[in-house]
Amino acid sequence: MKDRLFAQQSAQDWLQTSGSRLAAGNRSLQGALMLSALIVVLGLLVLAFGEPFQVRLAFAAFVNVIVVIGLQIFMGNANIANLGHAGFMGIGAYAIAILATPVAMKRIMIPDAPFGLAEIEFGIASAALIAVAVTAVAAVITGVLVARLNGIAATILTLALLVIIHSLFFHWDDLFRGNQAFFGIPRVASLELAIVAAAGAIVIGRLFKDSRLGVQLRASAQNELAARAMGVNVWRLRLISWVLGSTLCGIGGILFALYMGTINPRSFYFHAVFMTLAMLIMGGMRTVTGAVVGVLVLTVGMEVIRNIEGGPLILGLQFPEMLGLSGLALGVIIVTFMILRPDGIMGDAELDDVVRLRFNAGRWFKPRSLTDDSDAQPETNV
């Protein structure tokens, strides 16, 4: 348990007197703003000096920040692996596509859409709000079920959700165009918008993690029985975090659709799941900083590898095309991190923890890893 102390430091502060509770609240807000500021500065740098392809890359990274934080909110706090989040990205993306695409376009693409959806068109803002609401409703309906299960069973249920959602996109041609791309979505999203949204996601994720609900949920992930005995309503907390996280994923999907202008079901299936999952695991799923760090490191890393994959020209030497190298690297990253550093780069430390310890103690803080988890984690074997 000693190893966990650091993770629980903010939690313990939280549970002390109301005065220090306020201080802890301030601290997590400060930490969130610190991380947001970092992200915003990075984004502004790309905006100011980046070439178009770098802006595109940065946009994808910021959308991934939102999605991975959405994933972190449920997975990191409830400690249940979630494979269904890409489905919610898809729900958000298709909802905005169906609501915001001009009627003229929809008459061509989905003339037989049910509920007269081909004949209505919303402004971007209201369409986005409705799309968020649609995602949230889908999250509530599924969350009621997911929250009932533990460990592997819950993970499989999220997997089932992913397959079901994908199947619907793929085979309900009248509404989603199935195998064909859904195009003509107004391309109104910009990098600026994604930066603001990602910063917002960071604040939401961090405040949730350090809120009373977040602390209770993390406690229940460590020892559900003990948490229940203390009066923690695990089901309710899981539901709340599921809905919050899935809705964030939906918002990521909405931004994605509004930027690309074209979507298809394959963008929201296993590839997206593994990519975002690898980001979260690599950064460290227990912290919001970990989610952000994972996205940044893996985005840059994968871009470099993709260049090599395409057969680059280095110092006049033409390298051969090596299809599959990026996938290989992704797999190696997942496995290596699982073996050597299952807690990810950040472990239990948020950015502000690192900074504070650096300045307070005058030494570099090393995030601790949980070497012996057996007493802290109940066996989830069925």
Next chain:
Amino acid sequence: MEYLIQQLLNALSFGAEYALLALGLALVFSVMGLVNFAHGELIAVGGYTMYVMVALHIESLWWILTIPVITTVATAVLLERVAFRPIRGAPATTGLLTAFGVGIILQNVFLLTVSARPKAVPVLGPLTGTWNVGPFTISSLQVLETLATGIAIVLLVLFLQRTSIGLAMRAAAYDFATVRLMGIRANRVIATAFAISGVLAATAAVFVIARRGAVSPYLGFDPVLKAFVACVLGGFGSLPGAVVGGFALGAIEVMILVILPQSLGGLRDAAVFGLVGALLLWRPQGLMGKTVELGDKAA
């Protein structure tokens, strides 16, 4: 009547394939609590071995059926040593994600070294054909697959019942710590489990390849997803549960295919996973030990 028998055979052969794979998953899960999603890539390893053999003009059916077993078993044991031994004892989620990672690595190795496109493996022709039994025309592949699964199950049961390492594996499923206190080497038990899962995967590979006639990097993903579902249906980690779950899933799939109108045929996966989700909510621990109407389909 003929239609009914045909559908029954379909269900049996689907079920046999799922049961074969589910057994491999359940075996590994029962001894070390690992959900081995890379199991599907073992099938692909078997398939690519056949592909390489064809390229080398080794086309005798005897070799085609035996060499892949060796490569799959070797791969399974290697994966255990390199990737899964270091995470032994970690939470189930860590294992699941590691296995996903291993699967992605293998897929991309195939992609890098062979091709992203399916490659024809036209050597299993002798296995596919039709037999006329009385008034029925049946596919030999379906019968062979069901038979092979039956034999594999019998051999596995004998192994688990009659050998001391088999006994150790069964005991490990209950309490690994005590097994080790009895002087059994943990590494040996787990490596054996992986080796057997490799044999089962190679057996499944023969039928998967015979049916498709080609091998591709992502070949194993769908079957293992289904096998995974079968395990869940039966109760994760239970070997009889894996068999029951496999055959139950086969029956469910065929039933859904028969019941769903043609226009909704694409929603088969959605229906299957929907059903599985519902079953999980009802019995998170799986079916096994409860339902008799599913039990009678077990070999």
